[in-house]
Amino acid sequence: MSKPKPLTGEQRIWQVCLMIPEGKVVSYGQLADLAGLPGRARLAGRAMRTVPEEMALPWYRVLGAGGRISLPKDSPGYREQQYRLRQEGVEVNGSRINMNRYQWQPDLAELLWQLPF
């Protein structure tokens, strides 16, 4: 049998992002942590920027620390993120989202069970 090629950091980030439930959000840093890559918030940001179009990833559920939309306020992406979040019931005030209410807090044991790594 061939050796299972280890997933790249970006791929692991994508895998976890795919599991964020509707109506919930995470921060870049949290996403990296959940992917087993502590301290790699920047990589999570990069992963969201380079998502393959065909892989319908809920990138809009990923926010900056403290619940802020990280995209430039005048960009189409910023408006799309606001729109998509609101579409699934997340309250958005400008670029702010209340993390106390919408942050995803997965059961770690269950998460581990689901992940392909």
Added chain:
DNA sequence: ATTGTGACTTCGG
């Protein structure tokens, strides 16, 4: 090889 650039985060002022 070195340098600059990020959808980042935390800390100190």
Added chain:
DNA sequence: GCCGAAGCCACAA
């Protein structure tokens, strides 16, 4: 709130 510095590291030049 806003800023700079530091820590992070893949990637392009």
